[in-house]
Amino acid sequence: MVNFMPGGYVGRVAFIDLSKKKYHVEPLNMNWARLYIGGKGVGARYLLEYLPPGVDPLSPDNLLIVMTCPANGTMAPASPKYPVITKSPLTGFWLDTHSGGATGVELKYAGFDGIIINGKADKPTYLYIEDGKIEFRSAEHLWGMRVSEARKAIKEELGDPQVKVMTIGPAGERLVRFANIDSEGRQHGRGGAGAVMGSKNLKAIAVRGSGTVEVALPKEFEKIIEEMREKDIFKNPEAEFGIKWGSISLGWFTNEAGALPTRNFQTGHFELWSGIDAIAVSKVRVKRAACRQCPIGCHNWIYIPSGKYAGTLTEGPEYETASLLGSNLGIGDIGALAKLNYLADELGLDTISLGGVLGWATELYERGIISKEDTGGLELRFGNDEAYVYLVEAIAYRKSPFADLLAEGTKRACEKLGRDSCRYAVHVKGLELPAYDPRAAPAMGLSYAVADRGGDHLRSWPIGPEVLGRYWLGAKPIPIERFSPENKAIIVVQQEHQYAAKFALGVCDFCCWDNERLSLLTWAVTGFEEFKDVRNFELAGERIVNLIRVFNVREGMTSDHDVLPPRIHEDPHVSGPTKGRVLPREWFEKMKKEYYQIRGWDERGRPTKETLKRVNVDEGVFKHVGW
Ligand code: SF4
CATH class of the missing domain: 3.60.9.10 (Aldehyde ferredoxin oxidoreductase, N-terminal domain)
Known part of the structure; x- marks a missing residue:
C-alpha cells in the first residue's frame, strides 16, 4: 500500500x-x-x-x-x-x-x-x-x-x-x-x-491499486459536487438529453442545422438519418452504462436481433461514430453501423478517422479517380456496407495494397496516390474532421484550424452558441449572427481555455459545467487557493493552450498549418437546409487573424515572449522558444 x-x-x-x-x-x-x-x-x-x-x-x-x-x-x-x-x-x-x-x-x-x-x-x-x-x-x-x-x-x-x-x-x-x-x-x-x-x-x-485519492478540502468539495449533481446534471435540460439518449441525440440538431457530414462532407443533411438516430438506437438498446462516478451514463449497448448483421453486440454508436461511419458513408441502417462500430473497436481503430478515410476513398471511386484496379476489385460506393465491413478488417491488418494505403490516413494516402485526390481529402493537419460541418457553422472552421491536435471538436465547440445565436461574455450576452465571421474568434478563444482546463482537471466534456463551478472544484480538490477565483482557472487554460502551441511550433507548426480543407471553402453543400453554402475564405482569414491577435500570437501563429510571460508559463519553457 x-x-x-x-x-x-x-x-x-x-x-x-x-x-x-x-x-x-x-x-x-x-x-x-x-x-x-x-x-x-x-x-x-x-x-x-x-x-x-x-x-x-x-x-x-x-x-x-x-x-x-x-x-x-x-x-x-x-x-x-x-x-x-x-x-x-x-x-x-x-x-x-x-x-x-x-x-x-x-x-x-x-x-x-x-x-x-x-x-x-x-x-x-x-x-x-x-x-x-x-x-x-x-x-x-x-x-x-x-x-x-x-x-x-x-x-x-x-x-x-x-x-x-x-x-x-x-x-x-x-x-x-x-x-x-x-x-x-x-x-x-x-x-x-x-x-x-x-x-x-x-x-x-x-x-x-489498493490506494485511495484524498481531496484537500473535503467539506467544500462535498458542497460543490452536490451542486454539480443537482444543478448541472439533474435539473439541467441540456443534460437530460445526454441522460436519456446519449451523445447520438446531437444528430437531431446537426442534421436540422445542415451540419451533419454526409457522403464525405459533400453535404450537411442525411436523408436516411432516422435509420441510425437516437430513436433507432433506443429500439435495439439492451442496456445503459456509465464511466466510473458518472450519473449521466451516456453509453448505449445495442444488440442487432435480425438481418444481415444479426447477433452483433456493441457499445455505441456515439454521435461522432454514427456520423462518420454512418451518414458520411451513406449508411442508414443500424445493423450495418453496429457492425462497423464493433469491428473498429475490436480491431483498435479510431472511428472518426476511419470514416474520414473511407468516405474520401469512396468519393474518389464514384468520381472515377480510382477504379476496381486500385480497390482490389471492390465496388466502393456510398452505402455499400459489405465493402466497408471488408475494408475495416483489411485496414487493421493492412491486408492489401489498397488497405495499406488507407491505413496511412487521408493526408498521407492522398499525397501518395496523387491524381488530384487531395482535393477531396477532409482533414486538418492530417487529422480527419469530426461531425460538425463548418459550412453550417463558420466558427467550427476556425476551431478545427487552430485546434492543437488537428481537426478536432474537443478544443472548443462554438456550433452551440452559433446555432443558439447568443454567447455570454462574462455577465453580458453578445449577439451572434450564425452566418457571419463577427465575434467568432473570441468564442473559440474562451471555449479553448475552458476545455483545456477542464481536461487537465479530468472532468468530462459531455456536460454543462460553468467555469465558476469547475474552478471551485479545482480549488477544493487540490487546495490551491488561487482557484477560488475563476479568472485563475481560465488563465490556467490559456497557459496550457500556449504551452502546447510552444511544443507545436518547436515541431514545425506555422500559420500555414492552420487551414481548412479546400472543400469547405470551394464546394457548396449540394442539399439540405445549407444547400449552396460554403465558408468564404475571407471570413475564415478574418476570424483567424482576430484569433491570433486575441491570443497574442504573431502573424506566423507563434506565441510571443510577452504573451508567454503574461500567461505565466514557468521559466523553463523559454529555453524551448527559439523565436
Ligand atoms: S463521464 Fe462522460 S462519457 Fe462517461 S458516462 Fe459520463 S458523460 Fe458519458
Whole structure:
C-alpha cells in the first residue's frame, strides 16, 4: 500500500525504459502541477521537457505518456477522463487523447500520477503495475489478439478480474496511423496513439491499486459536487438529453442545422438519418452504462436481433461514430453501423478517422479517380456496407495494397496516390474532421484550424452558441449572427481555455459545467487557493493552450498549418437546409487573424515572449522558444 499526499495528486511519476526493461520513480513536479493542473496540462510540460525536437513519432525515442488528473478517483461526478499524450503519427504534432475507461483512476490507486514510457521492447511486452511496482511481462501470446480477447487473457493470467487494462488491437500492432488504445471498453481514440504503442512492442498496460485519492478540502468539495449533481446534471435540460439518449441525440440538431457530414462532407443533411438516430438506437438498446462516478451514463449497448448483421453486440454508436461511419458513408441502417462500430473497436481503430478515410476513398471511386484496379476489385460506393465491413478488417491488418494505403490516413494516402485526390481529402493537419460541418457553422472552421491536435471538436465547440445565436461574455450576452465571421474568434478563444482546463482537471466534456463551478472544484480538490477565483482557472487554460502551441511550433507548426480543407471553402453543400453554402475564405482569414491577435500570437501563429510571460508559463519553457 502506497502513502498518498492529499489534494488530488499522488506525488509520483514513473519513467519507464522499455529497451532496458527498467524504470525509476520521481516526485511529481508540483510547480508544474500548480501551473498546469494535471492531465493534458502537466503531461504537455513533461512532453516538452523530455521529448527531443524532431523525433519520428513511430521511433523508439517518441514518448508515450499516460497522465492522470486531480479529479480522477475522487467522488466528483463525470470525472474519470485521463489522457494519453504523445507526438502523433498522423499529424506529426501534439496529441492528447482522452478516455473515460477506469484505468486512469486505477493508476492513481496504484500510486502514480503518470507514467512516461520511452524506448522499444525487443519482444511483445505488457506492463503490470501494482501498488507502486512495475513488471515487464511477455505479451508474445497476446500479440494478434483483438482488444476484448487481450483484456480477458490478461485478467485471467493475473488471476484478478479487477485489474484494469489498456490495450491495442491488431491495428496498433501494424502501425495503422489512426489506431487507438482501448481502456476497459472506452477508447483513447484520436491521432494514432495505438500505433505509438505498437511501435514500442507494447501490447498492453495492466494496472491494479489498493490506494485511495484524498481531496484537500473535503467539506467544500462535498458542497460543490452536490451542486454539480443537482444543478448541472439533474435539473439541467441540456443534460437530460445526454441522460436519456446519449451523445447520438446531437444528430437531431446537426442534421436540422445542415451540419451533419454526409457522403464525405459533400453535404450537411442525411436523408436516411432516422435509420441510425437516437430513436433507432433506443429500439435495439439492451442496456445503459456509465464511466466510473458518472450519473449521466451516456453509453448505449445495442444488440442487432435480425438481418444481415444479426447477433452483433456493441457499445455505441456515439454521435461522432454514427456520423462518420454512418451518414458520411451513406449508411442508414443500424445493423450495418453496429457492425462497423464493433469491428473498429475490436480491431483498435479510431472511428472518426476511419470514416474520414473511407468516405474520401469512396468519393474518389464514384468520381472515377480510382477504379476496381486500385480497390482490389471492390465496388466502393456510398452505402455499400459489405465493402466497408471488408475494408475495416483489411485496414487493421493492412491486408492489401489498397488497405495499406488507407491505413496511412487521408493526408498521407492522398499525397501518395496523387491524381488530384487531395482535393477531396477532409482533414486538418492530417487529422480527419469530426461531425460538425463548418459550412453550417463558420466558427467550427476556425476551431478545427487552430485546434492543437488537428481537426478536432474537443478544443472548443462554438456550433452551440452559433446555432443558439447568443454567447455570454462574462455577465453580458453578445449577439451572434450564425452566418457571419463577427465575434467568432473570441468564442473559440474562451471555449479553448475552458476545455483545456477542464481536461487537465479530468472532468468530462459531455456536460454543462460553468467555469465558476469547475474552478471551485479545482480549488477544493487540490487546495490551491488561487482557484477560488475563476479568472485563475481560465488563465490556467490559456497557459496550457500556449504551452502546447510552444511544443507545436518547436515541431514545425506555422500559420500555414492552420487551414481548412479546400472543400469547405470551394464546394457548396449540394442539399439540405445549407444547400449552396460554403465558408468564404475571407471570413475564415478574418476570424483567424482576430484569433491570433486575441491570443497574442504573431502573424506566423507563434506565441510571443510577452504573451508567454503574461500567461505565466514557468521559466523553463523559454529555453524551448527559439523565436
Ligand atoms: S458523460 Fe458519458 S462519457 Fe462522460 S463521464 Fe459520463 S458516462 Fe462517461
